[in-house]
Amino acid sequence: MRLKIAVLAGDGIGPEVTREATNILRAVAELGGHDFTFSEALIGGVAITAAGTPLPTATLDTALDSDAVLLGAVGDNKFNALTPDKRPEAGLLQIRQALGGYANLRPSVAYAALAGSSPLRPEVTKDVDILFVRELLGGLYFGSPREWNKQTNEAINTMRYTRDEVVRVARVAFELASKRRKKVTSVDKANVLEVSQLWRATVTEVAKDYPEVTLEHQLVDSMAMHIMNIPRNFDVVLTENLFGDILSDEAGVITGSLGMLPSATIGGAVNLYEPVHGSAPDIAGQGKANPLGAILTAAMVLRHSAGLEQDARAVEQAVHKVLEAGYRTADIARGDANTQLVSTQEMGKQVHQALAESIDRRQAMHAV
Ligand code: NAD
Numbered sequence: 001m002r003l004k005i006a007v008l009a010g011d012g013i014g015p016e017v018t019r020e021a022t023n024i025l026r027a028v029a030e031l032g033g034h035d036f037t038f039s040e041a042l043i044g045g046v047a048i049t050a051a052g053t054p055l056p057t058a059t060l061d062t063a064l065d066s067d068a069v070l071l072g073a074v075g076d077n078k079f080n081a082l083t084p085d086k087r088p089e090a091g092l093l094q095i096r097q098a099l100g101g102y103a104n105l106r107p108s109v110a111y112a113a114l115a116g117s118s119p120l121r122p123e124v125t126k127d128v129d130i131l132f133v134r135e136l137l138g139g140l141y142f143g144s145p146r147e148w149n150k151q152t153n154e155a156i157n158t159m160r161y162t163r164d165e166v167v168r169v170a171r172v173a174f175e176l177a178s179k180r181r182k183k184v185t186s187v188d189k190a191n192v193l194e195v196s197q198l199w200r201a202t203v204t205e206v207a208k209d210y211p212e213v214t215l216e217h218q219l220v221d222s223m224a225m226h227i228m229n230i231p232r233n234f235d236v237v238l239t240e241n242l243f244g245d246i247l248s249d250e251a252g253v254i255t256g257s258l259g260m261l262p263s264a265t266i267g268g269a270v271n272l273y274e275p276v277h278g279s280a281p282d283i284a285g286q287g288k289a290n291p292l293g294a295i296l297t298a299a300m301v302l303r304h305s306a307g308l309e310q311d312a313r314a315v316e317q318a319v320h321k322v323l324e325a326g327y328r329t330a331d332i333a334r335g336d337a338n339t340q341l342v343s344t345q346e347m348g349k350q351v352h353q354a355l356a357e358s359i360d361r362r363q364a365m366h367a368v
Contacts, residue, residue, distance in 0.1 A: 001032075001035070001306055001307070001308065002034070002035045002036075002037075003029075003034070003035070003036045003037070003067050003068065003301075003305060003306050004039070004065070004066040004067045004068075004281070005022075005025065005036060005037065005038050005039070005067065005068050005069075005070055005166065005301065006039050006041060006062045006063045006065075006066035006069045006070070007022055007038050007039065007040045007064060007070050008040075008041055008042070008046075008059065008063070008069060008070070008071045008072065008095075008269075009040070009072040009075060009124050009239065010043050010044040010046065010071060010072040010073050010074040010075075010091075010114065010119065010323035011044045011045040011046055011072075011074050011075055011076045011088055011116040011257055011279040011284075012073055012075060012076065012090075012278070012279025012280050012281050012284040013046055013072070013073060013279060013280045013283060013284050013289035013344075014044070014072025014073040014074065014279055015072060015132060015278075015308045016284070016287070016289050016291070016344050017072060017073075017074035017203040017284075017289050017290075017291040017293065017294035017295075017344065018070065018071075018294055019291075019345075020291035020294060020295055020344060020345070020347070020348030021030045021070060021291065021295050021298040021350075022038055022070070022298070023153050023348055023352060024298045024299075024315055024348070024351060024352060024355065025038075025070075025298050025301065025302070026038075026145055027352055027355055027356060028311045028314075028315070028355070028359075029270075030303060031355075031356060031363075032308070032311060032359065033352075034308075036265060036308070037064065038144070038277045039065075041056075041058060041059040041062040041063070041117035041272025042056060042057055042058075042059055042075055043055060043071065043075065043088075043091045043092070043095065044073075044074025044075065044076065044088035044089075044091050044092070044279070045075065045078070045079055045088040045279075047052075047059065047074030047088075047091060047273075048079060048086075048088060050321040052093075053069070053088065054074070054086070054088050054089075054090045054091030054094070055090070055091040055094040055095055059091075059095075060094075060095065063098070063099065063270060064098070064099075064269060064270060066270055067270065067271075067306075068270065068272075068273060068305035068306075069095070069099065069270055069271070069272045069273065069300050070121065070271065070273050070274075070297065070298070070301060071092070071095070071272060071274040071276070072274070072275075072279075072294065073277060073279040074088040074089055074091055074092050074278075074279060075088050075089055075277070075278050075279035075281070076088055076279065077281055085086050085197070088279075089307045094333075095272065096136070096265065096272060097239075098269075099195060099265070099267050099268040099269055099270050099271075099272050100137070100152040100164070100167055100267075100268030101123050101136060101137075101265035101266050101267050101268035101271060101272055102135060102136050102137045102138075102168060102267045103133055103134070103135070103136065103168075103169050103172040103173075103222050103265065103266050103267045104132075104133070104134040104135075104136040104244065104263060104264075104265045105131060105132065105133055105134075105172075105176070105245075105263060105265070105266065106131070106132040106134065106251075106261070106262075106276065107130070107131050107261075107262060107296070108128065108129075108130045108131075108132065108216040108231075108248070108251040108254050108255060108261070109128065109129050109130075109254075109255060110125035110126065110127065110128040110129070110231075110254050110255065111255065111256075111260070111319075111320060111323050112126070112320075112324070113294045113320070113323035113324045113326075114255070114256045114257075114260075114323060116281075116334055117255075117256025117257060117258075117332050117334065118253060118254055118256040119253060120228065120231075120254060123231070124228075124230075124231065124260055124296070124344060125230050125231065125254050126232065128231040128232050128254050129181075129208075129235075130200065130227075130234045130235070130236075130237055130251055130254075131176060131180065131229060131235070131236050131237070132236075132237050132239065132244055132247065132248040132251065132313065133169065133172055133173040133176065133236055133237070133238045133239070133244075134239050134240075134241065134243075134244025134245065134248060135161075135165065135166075135169040135189055135239070135240050135241050135244065136241060136265060137165070137241075138161050138162075138165045138240070138241060139159055139160070139161060139162065139195075139241035139242055140157050140158070140159045140241065140242045141241050141242065142157055143157065143159055143160035144156030144160075144363065145158055146158060148314070159193065159195045159240075159242075160195065161195050161198060161199060161240065162346075163198065163202050165197060166199050166202040166203065166206075167200065167202055167205075167206055168267065169238070169267075170186075170202065170203045170206040170207075170238060171206060171209075172266065172267065173236050173238040174206060174207065174209070174210040174213050174236075175210075176236055176318075177210070177235055177236040178196070178210055178212055178213055178235060180235055181235040182212055182214060182235070183213065183214045183215075183216070183234070183235040183236065184203075184207070184213055184214070184215050184216075184235070184236045184237075185216050185217075185218055185223070185234050185235070185236070185237045186199070186200065186203045186215065186216070186217050186238045186239075186245050187218050187219075187220050187223050187237060187240075187244075188200050188219065188220065188240070188243075189216075189219055189220050189221070190217070190219070191219060192196035192336050195240075196240075199240060200217055202330055202336070203215065203217075203238065204217075220239075220243045220247070223237075223247060224246075224247065224250060227247060227250055227251050227358070228250070228253075231251065231254055236314045236339065242251075242279075252276065256275070257290060257295070257331040257332050258276060258277040258331075259275075259277055259289065259291075259292060259293050259294050259329065259331045259332070260290065260293050260296070260332070261275060261276035261277065261293050261296075261298035261344040262275055262276070262293050262294070262297035262299070262300055263275065263276050263297065263300075264297070264300040264301075264304055266304055268294055268327075271301075271304055273297045273298075273300055273301050273305075274297060275294045275296075275297050276293060276364070277293055283330075287343035287344050287345060288329065288330050288331075288343070288344065289329065289344045290329040290330075290331050290332060290344070291329075291344050291347055291348050291351075292319055292329075292347065294350070295319060295348065295351055296315070296316065296317065296319060298315060299311075299313075302315065306362050310362070311359070314359055314362070315351070317354075317358060318351045318352075318354035318355040318358060319351055321354040321358075322347065322350040322351050322354055325350070326338050326339040326340050327340055327342050327346070327347060328340065329338075329341075329342060329343070329344065329347055329352050333354065
């Protein structure tokens, strides 16, 4: 398997967690005999410092010439005085737009070993494994007209979707559900919004092509409650842009730390993979960052860009294993006697070791 990966580590803790994620990808390549190549490029504040712009042309070229883009995080307080279009975060918006991915995948998984880290009761989070599929290029964030008219004191944003935009993201949700627990929950506000009525009718139509997958519809307001009350009822949750933004952040609470959350954006020219967290300037350069969100993002690269499902699962299981063994970065540590506080690098090393053992075991079984 050959894979060209563009590595855009960015600012703050971005380089620290991305180093651990690429180490895991290198290990998978080495252990499985795959040919992964890594090209590093600048984005965000480091790119402004070096090239005067948050997304230099050379970075975009590197990204477009790759099979997958792995991004760390962007954001640096020293650029706060710049206008939003010149700040590090503009680089992120520009690359997302240039790559054109329309389906944002955000898993929310409850790790048994971290049951006490979430504000939700362990019996509520037990066995939760939700995959959000959020439409990323349409809806209120992009619809026009949009305006704040300061003369009339009136502002407008437009929620707009075409049938084709709904079909393509719904297909992603059903395809993924057919490989999981075979359930799609589509979220809308069809009792009030025409856009949601189009959304519901279209998703219902797409579902006919996937008879093995159960479809249910939920209104966004009641869904916000169900996610907190009965999260284990959900498998794949399909949403439009704004609802997905809000609900996937809400469901992030299940995991217990922002540092645990991976994401992937697929469907465009090149898939974009990034942990959900930002550059965390408050802990940057101190070895305190949790690299597991970035490592789980690497697992998504293996699943969605390399087709290496077994290896993706092996990485996810290695994460479970190190958590069960008691290793914790500061954000998920609760000072229990049986847990061990480790640095970013040590956490990466532990996952690497657990992964190598599991791949060795698999290879030994195949050799028998
Ligand atoms: P943040 O995600 O960087 O940090 C929020 C809090 O969570 C902080 O206390 C931080 O220490 C903690 N945290 C985040 N990731 C962690 C990890 N891996 N391990 C341990 N703790 C972690 O959000 P913020 O503080 O609002 O923003 C900081 C900068 O990052 C800003 O410039 C913002 O614009 C940018 N940002 C970038 C992205 C991105 O690159 N995708 C996303 C969000 C924010």
